[in-house]
Structure formats: structure tokens, C-alpha cells
Amino acid sequence: MKYANGIDYGIGDLSLDKTIVDVGSLEHIAAPDARVHSFPIFLILSKAPPSMQDRIGKVFRESLKQGTYASALPRGIYSLLRAPDMTSSDRHDPIPGIANSTRMPIYLPASQRIAASQMSAFTATLQARAGLPLSDYTRLHEFSVREYRSFWRGFLKWCTDIETSGEVEPVCVGEDIERAKFFPRLELSYADSLLGLTIAGADAPALTECHVDAPTVRLTRGELRERVASLACTLERLGLRSGDRVAMVMRNDAQAVICTLAVAALGATVASAAPEMGADALLDRFVPLAPRLLFAHTATRATDRGTPLAENIAGLASAMPSLEGIISLDDGPLPDSVTLPVHSLGALIAQSAPADFVWRRFPFNHPLFIMFSSGTTGKPKCIVHGAGGTLLEHLKEHRLHTDLRPGEKLYFQTSCAWMMWNWQLSALASGVEIVTYDGPLATVDTLWRIAADNGVNVFGTSPAYLKMCEQANLEPARQFDLSALRAMLSTGAVLFDSQYDWVREHVGALPLQSISGGTDIIGCFVLGNPNLPVYAGEAQCKSLGLDVQAWDDGRPAVGIGQLVCTNPFPSRPVGFFGDTDGTRFHASYFAANPGAWTHGDLIEFSPQGSARMHGRSDGVLNVGGVNVGPAEIYRILNDIPGIRDAMVVDRNAAGSLSRAGRDGANSTLTAGSRERGIVLLLVLQAGVELSAALLSRVRGDLVRRASPAHVPGLVLAVEALPTTHSGKPSEAAARDAINGVPARNAGALRNPECLDAIRRQAARNLEKGSLPLPGKTREQMETYLRALWERMFGFGPISSDDNFFDLGGDSLLAAEMASHIHDATGQTISLTNLMTAPTVAQIAAILEAGPASAPSSAMVLMRAGNGTPLFLAHSVTGSVMECRGLIGALRNGRPVYGLNAHGLEGEKAPQQHVIDMARDYVAQIRQLQPHGPYALAGYSFGGLIALEIAQQLHRAGERVEMLCLVDTYVSERYLPWDAWMRYEGRYVIEQWRAFRGMLSAQRTRYVSAKLAAAVDRARLRLGRTAHRLEPDAVGLPPVLLRVRQAMQVAMATYRPKRYRAGPILYVRASTRIEGRGNPLPLWQRVACRGLNVIDVAGGHSDMVYRPNADVVAAALDAALSGNRAVIES
Template identity: 60%
Template structure:
């Protein structure tokens, strides 16, 4: 066939001359694409010519058996045996089965050495601390084979089910591929998910093994991972073992055998392992529905269908090939993790990242540093970058980046323009499908132009259409697929007769897959998504089922009814040159019990409970109290009607509702348009100032209404939000308000009084009242942040009637110089507390680093002849070099083991680089112990405002250089949390220096959760006893 004729056919679809594409591929790129190469092969196989992509797609749908046979044989490096005949048994989508006589191994095909050699790069795993790991295809294949061999020795077999709670790192990939290499079935979840949410997914599977990360990281929140894993294991009676993916520990309560991945790799023998081939339709992954109407459904995906569909999407639609480096920002709970994993089968190197987005530009930095060629992200992240004013194309070297993908929610027109104008001119592919098919219905095409707001094309061999009322429509309709396809799930686990599977996808249109999305297909053959057609919410790329939210809210007695819907909110007015800008929000509508109002405290509880019992993804963007929720005449709540009202749209059939009048209250609720609301001027009166501050608070917290007496900290405020708020106050009023002001005036009314220079306590610069009372005060010293705001909840949980004052670090205001020695801080703080309490006895407490300061304060006060009635250290650590000799030697003995286990996990070719990194960090530690500040702050510290960053860095230096000496004063009370990994146990030192005794009270939580829910009551009770002398 004439090469130029093929190019013309592929590259030039029917174009609406009234619209211009936002990007067009070059003819040279189209000629060289794998889409063009496969089209030529299919033409030879079928004896047909395809003048245009729509002709190619129509044939692939109509003659899907020919298409899939040709693709199977064309795909380089695809290893299989048996017969490709018959290609498909059955003609209806619901019951058809592909390649029943074909055998393959999913992991073997991902790690094959024909498509790319053993020295080709396979994996780069980036960590939150900046340390990368690199594996070649040969190294990854050997590591997987060794792990699989060791797992087989533990008895893991074909058909066994394995569940995983993992971070997105190299260990997760090795373990996952080893499980699939044995023919076992894998289900994955993210490390931040709660036990309740995990059990909804994993309990029905009766898994044999659990894979889990257990080491707590600084950015982790909530229950420690090890405790979460222990609770999960205890609730899974079928579990026969746990595979730890890192070097963290597990509680002694765990009854199952525990193995580490490092040990499995060490004792496995790659030479004795062979990649056995299994039937094409053997179960590979079990994914999960979102739980709209109940617990999530367990969706079983076959190995062959998953592999073929991903190969088609990666090679043809994405043009992935050896030499590409793809990074898709995802967690192990999202199908895009599985999707990216399969890119290994195309010879592509995949890049992973296991940390938080500490700064807005973090992912662009990763893309630049790792020379990523294909970057997968979400509309939410692009919106975040736009709001932050980023210009990634100027700020980073993106020369290697050739394409971007976006999924998870609707990518709007303006975001295509933002990428073109602020990143670079490249194909931005809006891809959409779902967990249900573990693939895409609409996606990119290297030969076609890109139109803003639209996916480039329908996926080959998938008969995707828009239907309305059971028939095709030229407008917006339900997304359906009319023909059989290999990646259709095998069914739901535990759904023996297929009834639930039929109801989910085939009951609306017999024999036709009905997906649950709304879609339209413009004349160019592109696709425009319009969100979900059911109640499922899509939050930052993750489907969230309202049922998971409602289960948590049922336990809050103030709530009578609840409904959660999506709002498509316009964030900027349109003009003649730019498309309208929208973002998607989760809106929670609450009907409260009689006499109950939606206060800041109640809203804070809703957010806190959802984050703790479900996940942060389940926390709504807006919480609205409404008189009633729309319901049909038979009493069923109508989410569609509420969603239309929230979005300002007409309700299609109001007569079907028994209370349509409630829609006006929802539609006109003022909290739905906070961003668009004009900020009232501060004015000249107290009332006007309070209205201005209320608008600032509502914009800051993205929640309304906020009352004048609602507490800043109950709403979720912390030191960073306080800094942002007071910066806004300075900009609008000209007044500079100290950060500590919010500690003693944490309400709109109190802040207005402070701005108006009403009477406020005249104290030393860093001594602030936290809680009122009578009697001698408790003085509380800040932790590493420099502020006592993190202890607000704990202070308010105290039952004592004594007042509490906080001591904050010098330098928080950016004006005072910081202090670099604990001894200097202690002397300064003593001088300040004496302005309030000239003589003892003193009550002192300090959280974390603050414990070192109050210990030194007690030393200096005792030497001055003063009495200290309470000295309380809240989980305070010391520099390991100051530990007693035996503890120091124990730490030194174990430290090489910790580092050795890390080093063993690094490929041989990368160990020198890792050693250089480790030595540089060690050198910085030595420098800090000698009084120097770190020259390379961590990602979190780097993201802080300059004043807070300076305070944090100087406190870090002070922490490493302070040597506690013997204390001759009264007994010391020590609150102990779980021992932190890779830190020396400080209790041996505190026992030695507390000459008159050390009282230890244990709280079973992590160090960082000691001053967070649900541990506040326990910690406060211990402090109350200490203050009472009991």
C-alpha cells in the first residue's frame, strides 16, 4: 500500500472548518506511529483499505474477531501458546468469552526481554525524601522470579487471592508481579485507607496472603500503618501470612506468620522458577466498585483481556514504546496503577512516586528531573497548578516530555488551553473508561488532532455510542458499548448466578454494556464527557460511593438525613477568547434534627469522622444545611434532582417528586457560590469588619456559613492556615496581627476586637494565653513547628480549671531573631513566664522538642531555688549521641542493619549513587550536631513560609545539640507513644537523668498523633492527673 495514501487516510478526519484543533501531530510523527504500522498490517490481514480512522474503527467493531486475531499476532514480544481459535465464543457482550484455547502469563509478558533487552530501563521509583531507585528489565525480572519462587514455597498457588495495602513504590510492583506470575489473583488498596473501608473490599475475598507497607512516614496521618495492618489481619480469618514490603514492625498481637519482601527475595531462586502459562481468562485482578448503594462490588478481571486491552491502548493509542518513560500520578487504590503497570509490556519504563504533593510544583519537578516523556495527571492537579500561577514550561526543563494524559474527571476546554500556553504544545489526551473495564472507552490517537475539551477518538474494537431511551442519539446520552470486548470483566466475585453483574451493566439495555457516564460525539469523531449518570462521585480521579459516606454520617446523632452530589462550579467568568472554566466539587446536603444548627463544630466533626473512618477523599468540599431532600412519591431520595438543583439546572420531572419546593432552597443556598461572592469591605464599624472577616474565613476554609463565634481550630485551622489568614487581613486592613493572636482570640468576633485594638492581654512577646482559668497556670512549650497551635485540641480536652499559657518560638513573626540553643530558649522563656508568675511552684509541659526546652527550664529554675510541681515531657526524643552507652551501642549496632536492608533493595548498578546520598545525609547530620543549619531542607520544610522555615530549621539544630544533664528536681512525667522506627529509645536517658524518678504513661499511637484525635482525651487525662498531683 502507498505510504502517503495511508498517512492521508489516518491523519485527516472530517474536520469542522469552524473549529481549530489545539494541537496537530506532524505528518512525520503520524507515519512513524504504531497506529499507522498496525493499520497497514490489518489491511493486509483483512484485505481492506481504511481511508480514515472512523473507517478503521467501524471495521474493528463490526469485525472484532478479525481485529483481535490480527492484533494478537502483530504484537511484538507477546508470549502465548495454544490456539487463537476460536477468537470469541458468543455474540452478546454479556456472555461472550475470548480466546478460550489460549494460554499466557501476565507477569511474563510484562517482563519479556524480546520487546526490550535485559539492560533496558524498566522502573524508576521516586520517594518523598528525593531518593530514586532504578531497575533494569533484567533486574526487575530476576527480582520478581525470586519473589515468586519464595511465595510458591509458602504455598501460594493459582486461584489463591492476595490482598495488598501498599504505597506506590518498587516493592509494590515486585510483589504484585510475583503474585500474578503464580496465577494468583491480586487486589490492591492505598496505605491511607481505613480498616473499615479495607474490610468492605477485602473481607468477601477470603484472601490467603496480605501484602503491606508498615513503616510510618512523616506525612502519614491517622492510625499508624502497622496498627491498621494488624487490625485488618485480625479481621481476615482466612489469612495465612503477611508479607511486609518494608522494614517496619508489626504489633505482637499479629498471629499470622510474617515475612519480609527482602527475605523472600534473598531466599528465592530465579533459576528454579518458570513462568507457567494459564488460561486466557484466568482471574488476574479483583477491582472494586465505589459502593453507591452498599458495600463495594468485587469486579473480577481476566489476565488475557486486561493484557490485550492495555497493549492496544499503550501501543496504538498512546504510541508507547521502548525509550519512553511514563509517570502517571496514582495510588495503588486506583485502576491507573494497574494500567501503568501494564506499560512494561510495551518496553516502556515506568516511574512511580510514593509521597505527598508537598508543593504545587512537585510533580512537574519530578517530570523534569526524571526526563519523563509521557505524564499522566488529573484535571484537579492541573487546576491546582493554574490557581498557583505556575508556568511549568518556563520553570522546568520539559524537553523530554512529548505527551500528557488526563483522567479521573472531566477535563474542561480552558485546561487544554492552559497546558498549551503554560506547559508546551503537545498532545494532551483526555482518556476515560473505568475500573469496571480496567481500560478506556475514549482516549488519544497519535495521528489525530486534539480539540479542547474532547477525547481524540473512540477506542479501537469497542462499539462506543451515546444512547438515550434505549437508542443511539446524536446529542448527549448514556455511554454504552454494543459489541463484545476482551476486557469486559469476568463477573463479580461471589455473584454465582451473575444477577448482580447483569443488574449493574446490562439491565438498562439488554445485551449492551451501559457504563454510567454521560457522553456526546461531535462530528469530528471526538468525544466529550459530561460526568456520571448515577450517584457515583469522582473525586480527584477516585470514584467515591455515597454509601461509604452515609455509613459514617449515620453515627452522628445531629444528622437526620444526608445526600452527597457533585457540583460543576464555574470559577471564572467567560469572555470572548477563552472557554468557560469549571471545577467539580463534592457537596454534602444535611437535614439536621429539630433544634440543631450547622455550626463550625458540627461541620468539623463531619469532616474529621469521614477522614478518619473512610479516607480524606471522602471529605466534602461544601457542607450545606437544608430543610429537606428531594424524594419521589414512594419515598426514595432523588440524587439526580438534588444534583440538578446544586448545579442550577432545571429538574426534568418535578412532578415525580413529593416535595419539589425543597429544590429552591438548595438551588439558592448562598454557600454554593463562595468564590464568586464579592468580598465585603472591612468598613469602619465592628459589624462591617466582622462581615469582612467572615467572608475571609469562608474563603479560606471553603465552607459556609461560619459563625462569629466558631473556633478557628475546631474548623481545622493550623499554623499554615493562620499565616495565610493573617496575611489576607494585613492586605485588606493594613494591620499586622501576630500569629499568636488566634490562640487567645480564635473566633471572628475575637479577631475583630484584636484588629480594633480592643483590650487584649499585654504579655511578653512569645507568651500567649491558650485557655482561661483560675489558679497557677500550666506553661506549654511549642514543638518543632515553633507554635503551640498543634496542641490546641489537647489543651481544650483538659478538665483542670487552671489556665494554660503557650510559649512560642522567637522568629515566628519574621522580625525577632531565632534562637539556636535550647539553653537560650529556656532562659528567655523563664524570663517571660516570670512576668506572669514571679515565683514557683511552676507547672511545665512540652510536646516533642518542647520537652527538651521545659526540661532545661526546670534545670535552670531548680538551680535558682525555685520549685517545679509538674515537669511533663510528651514523647520527647534526644540526639542519639547523648544516649547511655549501652543504648547508644544498641542503636549503632542496629543502624547498619537498617541501612543494609535499604541498600539490599537498591540495584547493584545504583548502590554507589545511594551510598553517596546516604553519606551526604549523614554528613549533614554531623554538621547539625556541630551547630550548622541543614543546607538541604526536606520537601515539607521547603514549602513553608520563610519565617516558619527558619524557625523549624533552627529548632532542628537545637534538638540535635542539646545534652540533657541529671535533674535534681521532682519526678518527671513522661508520655510515651509508639517507638519511632530508626530512632534510639530515649527512655534509658530520661530514667538516668531524672534522679527523683520517672513516671511513664503510655498512649498507643504514633508520635505525631499524640496531639490529634482520637488520642486527645487520653493525653489530657494524664496531664490532668499530673496537675492534680495524683
């Protein structure tokens, strides 16, 4: 269902049997092809009167029957309790955005699907056995972690097709997560469980093998079981026994599956890798294991690159004296240097009859797989996983969380080097047919073609592939028959909000489930759920049986924290291979937070239990004492056209530059603002260059949507970013390259050659020696300024006539430049100076002439023209610099003057009262234009200044022809009484809901933060600055920070009075700032002679940027030309 803002909310699968939907300001819902729709706000409520539920449910069921949009909803029937939409940034409260914002799920499962899911069936069984009400997933999960023994016992019993022997009790020995052991008296066979014929018969499809240049091969369960049994029988005759280890270098095909299951059937342990891995990476993984046999594809293919595969296999074999033989999976020839026996897989299978093999069971914790960490920070860790824990965890994730059933088809984009290959393999135990593909991405639509051609039901991929498809303008639902596809999974990196929208729009109304866990647990901590809604950017739920929490400093966090698990779980590794005393195992997972598993990721939970991943905790960047998560930056960059991929890393002090001081001595100059150490690496789409416009967009969006601390000091365009063999980005390798040191383990990378290119690019930008001296002449000044700008912007050459703003300059870079100039010359160049003299030549002229030549007025000519001027007041930034795009979009020929705040030049103290500001601005305005009519406007806080200027001019007897407030808010305490009560009521309800969903430790920190917030609000009302910074003020230079804090005080203390000079034009964003009260009731009261309201689709920060700025400019043009054809409120 599409609306005017272009968002598809995906409510075609909505059922209201147990929920109520509150729709505020809903005009209508029409057919998808309608051109104009209103913008609704949906809120799922947990409680509502039954009669109201029935009434609204009936309307929605009729309107959304079978996912269609057949009828319009009556207007005005949804006037239930309006919920609060508070966030921390505007109330100074420490509640994370996902906990407080009014959120619309992008997908809601139908009641029929919920009722028929295996999650519902298991819950009913467990509820009956436990005698406890498990009416929703929250209660089910709480039971599964509180009574985890009962949960795992019940789940194993529920899986009636899994054959075991021995005793189920005890379920778990020990309470210590580091040492607890599950089912110590139970035995099972992993291979037999995957190939059992109870859940699906011998004729059921088991495996489809796809190739880039060969026919598709299909195997039934019976055929696969027979081949596994035959190979296992022959391997046993070759001497392979339980407890042995084998190494495998395999392509993702049927042979890989057969070999793995045959080895597992004998109780031997499998360690696998992919053919594209380099020789060093293979050696690092396999040599410590002393494997008995090596299984490998040995034939080279046209799509292979680098050293021929046969040579790598030969080198690997020669380095492992423990080897007794090599099994070739494809009969490719090996070099003559190989002296070990080489067996053909086909011949080994043919040597034995499947009936000759005796299937045996092994202890629950018997070693099954040895997985490897990425190895980018040192030698890979060899992580040993037990058969029972792996099987039980995968059964739970496949059957309950993914709702996979016998006969369904699963395809996951993976290789044998990644745990998702093992994860997909285990789906055989649920009667699922798995699809494999051993080729490259020949075209961007390769994977969609596989899914369509094979009728895949569940398709797993990565955010990188989804972004590739989006950038290629792919339309999978239109180009392919995806009628069988019912769900998508994504892992390997953070999945961004916009990617959920893309899938909804271009793939269909299906759940896109973000899953996250890792090789360490061979499973997921957070993942999907067939019974729950999907929120964009979030995993649906915590995994059953795992008490996953977000911790900060050893206790539950409010908001983002380290991902920890606090209870024992079966898929915890048995340990590290070779770590006999467990010291390395302990240091890796349990030392940081004693008594809990620490995973190394950052996570944030909503009150509903959904989770947002924020990247690796060891990737957090520290900018001036402020922690910046790379995922926050990537989320914003993902929305900028032209950027294919991005990576942000920090650099050490060795990367600093030197600059010339006034005395000629060198001092430190970093390439980043205020000695920032952040370097942003961008991979751009074909044909896109790192232009001034793109740099400006990157910096502007990061400041606007995050904070100044998120803005990188240096931006570099590179051809590729380092990735591991499992496709995950390696910030550690890029950091080493940026800092000019050798990569700690280049062999762990799929593309180590990109490091040299990154190293060279960084060196060119970071090691250019000292800046020239400013000198005394204009030519010397220009030479110095050009060099300074080239350092700051990260590209060149820059000419003397280049415009600072056209190159991508903003207030942050302006403040940085002013600091450098002051250090070098002793002179001050303010933001006001820069706006009137934005070129190198103009600034050099000011510096040559001396301080007296620099204009000191707060009023700046932003655009020349004819007629009476338009005066534009600054926002909380203190500058009208951010409104340059809006001014440029104006078509009216009048001149435009900007009013900048005192204090931007760094010498005067900023004013803290709107009335004082307006008084000074009025004096300057009347010097330029002694008498009216006056035209005034202000964006955001600037609207309050413009209003007060108009009030003072009116009292002086002057006429005001136009007053425009562009999305201007007021302190909520000045709202009319009824509006204030509604606002506070929503706020209290929302905070209570958030409080109820917290753990006791979180509540303590929450209350402490609330008290601190209350102190700050009191200080603001008394005219003092707050102790804590607003999120968007973090990282600001001192000059800009002082101005921002002064504006914050001014806004908190200004009460708008009735305005009688004329009508007010109020241009507002359709999406209100989260946590702010609706100012419309106040403006309706203030505007005694009429309030003209124009709504602009978008948010507050978008109003002065295109395309929204064009709409705002058109409204201003109409008002300035005397056209009153605007909407009366």
C-alpha cells in the same frame, strides 16, 4: 501561535499533506512575540482541489516549518468554500454544538509522526491482511467493531513479542456481550509478558522509584525479572498457588510492582489498596475475598495522617481468618497483637534463586486482578478481571493509542488503589520504563519536577492537578526541562476546554489526551490517538475494538447520551466475586440497556469521532423537569477566578424552608429560585471570600453561558469536597451531607471529616425556621425583606441600605423575590420597580405606601447626569438590567434611561411587535425630552427597537444625533439575497455533513426534530410563539419566559428598513454567534448615510460584561461626544 484574543491554537505541528485549511478573514500570522494579530477562523475540510491543496500546503509548510512562525501568510488567498456554523440554539435544530461548530484543533500531529506511529504500522498490516481500504481512523474503527474477531486476532498476531500457547481459534465464543468469552483455548503469563526480554533486553531500564525523602532507585528489566522470579519461587514454597487470592496494602513503589508480578506469576489473584485508606474501607474490600496472604507496607512515615498504618494492618489481619501470613514490604514493626507469621519481603526474595522458578502460563480468562468500585453508594463491588483481557487491552492502549515504545518513560500520578496503577504497570509489556512516586504533593510543582528530573516522555495526571497548577501560576515549560515530554494524559474527571489552552500555553505544543473508561473495564472507552488532532475539551477517539455509542432511551442519541458499548470486548470483567449466578453483574451493566454494556457516564460524539464527556449519568440534576448535567456547570465555573473546586448536588424536599404568608400561616419556601433543589459547594482559593461580587459572577455566567436552570438555589463555601481514595469526587457523599443523612459509606472516602463541615454549613443555611411576617409598618417590612434577602443570597447580615444588584442580584432572583413578596403581601414589585428602588428601605417604602406608589413606566433612570439623555433599549430578556455594567463603564456625563418591556410586572401582556414597542417607548421618551437631538442605543435585540424608535422620531421630524446597535442580529430571512443564499448554502451543507455521520436510528430522530423545528419557525413568522424553548430560556420564571417568547416573535417578524436620519454606529463582537447569519450586509444596506463599524474581541454575551463592556462604553462615549473617528466599513 497567539492572536488578539489570547488563544494559542497550537498549529506549529500542522501538516497539510491530506487536508486543506480554510482561513476566513485572516489578516496575517506573525511571530509569537508580535503584539497584535488578527483573529483567524480555521476550518479543516475533507476535500479540496489538489492544486489548491498543494498551493496552501506549500505556504503553510514554509510558514510553520519545524513549529516556528517565520513568515506571514499572504492576505486573501483562502477564499475557498465557506462552511456553515449552525447550532441548535439559534435555528431550533437538535444538533449538538460539537457536531456543528467550526472548530479549530488545539493540536495537529505532523505527517512524519503519523507516518511513523505504531497506529499507522498496525493499520497497514491489518489492511493488507483484511484486503480492505482502511484509509482513515473512522474506517479502521468501524472494521474493528464490525469484524472484532478479525481485529483482535490480527492485533495479537501483530504483537510478536507476546508469547502464548494453545490455539488462537476461536477468538470469541458467543455474540452476547454479557457472556461472550475471548480466546478460550489460549494460555499466557501476564507477569512473563510484562518482563519478557524480547521487546527490551535485560539491561534496558524498567523502573524508576522516586521518593519525597529518599534517593531514587532504578531497576533494569533483568533486575526486576530476577527479583520477581525469586519472590515467586519463595511464595510457592510457602504454599501460594494458582487460584489463591492475596490482599495488598501498598505504597506506589518498586516493592509493589515486584509483589504484584510475583503473585501473578503463580496464577494467584491480586487485590490492592493504598495505605491512606481507612480501616473500614480496607475491610469492606478484602474480607469478602478470604485472601491467603496479606502484603503490606507497615512502616509509618511523617507524611501519613490518621491511624498509624501498622495499627490498620493489624486490625485488618485480625478480621480475616483466612490469612496464613503477612509480608512486610518495608519491615515496619507491627503491634504485638499480630499472631500471624510476618515475613520480610527482602528476606523472601533472598531465599530463592531466580533460576529456580519455572514460568507457567494460565488460561486467557484466568483471574488476575480484583478491582473495587468506589463504594460511596454502598459496599464496593469486587470486580474480577482476567489476565488475557487486561493484557491485550493495555497493549492496544499503550502501543496504538499512546504510541508508547521500548525505552520511553511513563509516569502516571496514581496510587495502588486506582486502576491507573494497574494500567501503568502493564506498560512494562511494551518495553516502557515506568516511574513511580510514593509521596504527597509537597509543593504544587512536585509532579513536574519528577517528570523533568527523570526525562518522562508521557505524563499522566488529573484535571484537578492541572487546575491547581494553573491557579498557582505555574510555568512548567519555563521552570523545568520538559524537552523529553511528548504527550500528556488526563483522567479521573472531566477535562475542561481552558485546561487544554493552559497546557498549550504553559507546557508546550504537545497533545493533551483526555482518556476515560474505568475500573469496570480496567481500560478506556475513549482516549488518545497519535494520528488525530486534539480538540479542546474532547477525547480524540473511540477505543479500537469497542463499539462505543451515546444512547438515549435505548437507542442512539442525537447529542448527549448514555455511554454504552454494544459489542463483546476482551477486557469486560469475568464477573463479580461472590456473585455466583451473575445477577448483580447483570444489574450493574446490562439491565438498563439489554444487549449493551451501560457504563454510567454521559458522552457526546462529534462527526469526526471525538468525544466530550459530561460526567456521570446518575449525577444529572432535574430542575423543574429540565435535566442539568453537573459537568456543564463545572465547565463554566472553571473559568471564574478564585474558585479552586466545585461540586453541585441536589437536595430533597426535607431541605425546604418555610415562609409566612399573608394570613400568618407557613408555606414552603426553598432556598433556591422557583423551588430549585440545586446546592453548589465551592472551595475557594486562599484569601478569596464568597462575596456578593463572586456570587453575582457565578449566577451571571451560568445564566449567560448555560441557562437559568443551571443556576443553583444555594451556594455554600466549604473547606473541602469529599473524594474517594482514587481522588475522584463523591457527589453521593456530599448529597447525603446536604440532606442531613449519614453517608452510606464514609470509609470509601479519603477525607470523610469534610462531611460534618458540609452538613453544618448546609444546616445553617437551610434550617432557619419561618420568615417573619411582613407586617404593616416600614420597620416590619424591612425586617421581613432583610430576612428574605439573607435566605435568597445565602449570607448575612444584610442591611436596609444594601443594594440588591451590588449583592449579586439578577433578574432570576428579582423574579423570585417578587413572587415571595406577592405571596406574603398581595402587592407586586416588578423588575422596573426594583431598578428604581433597589434597596430594602426603598422597597419597604413602596410596600408601605401601597400599590399606587410603585412607578409603572417602562422607562427607568439608570444613571443620573447632565445634558440630553441616552436611551437604552432592552434585549430579549425584556430588561436593561444586564446592561448595568455597560452603563457603569460610560464616562460621558449624560443621564441614561433604560427602556424595559411591558409584561415584566406580570400584569400586562408583553408586546410581540417591534413597531408597537417603539411607538409606546417614543411616547414616553417625548414626555421626558419633547424634541431632539436624541441619542439611542440597544444591545442585541434592543438594537432593533432602537432602530425603529429612531425611524419613528425621524418621520416625526425630529433629529437623531446617535444610533448605536450593539451586536444586533436580524432574522436571516431579511438578509440581502446574496447573503441569505450564502447563509442557507452553508446551513444545508453543514446539516448534510451531520446527517451523513449519523446512524440510522439517529437519522430518524434527527428528521423528526427537524420537522418540529420547521413548525416552530413557521409559527414565529406567523407571529406565534414557538412550541419549544430556546436553551437559554429553560428554567425561566413564567413572567420572564412570557416576555422572552414575545421578544422572539418580535425579532422573527421585524424587517429593518432603510435608515436616513444619520449614520449608524455598529459595535459588533469579533466572534459571531454560532448558527447565526452575518448581519453586516443588511446593516450596510440599511444605513443610507453611513455605517461605522467597531469590532470588539469576544462573543455576543460578553459585550455588556467587563472587560468588553469598557470597550463598548468607550465607543459610545466617543460617539456621544461627537468624535467620528471610528472605522468606516
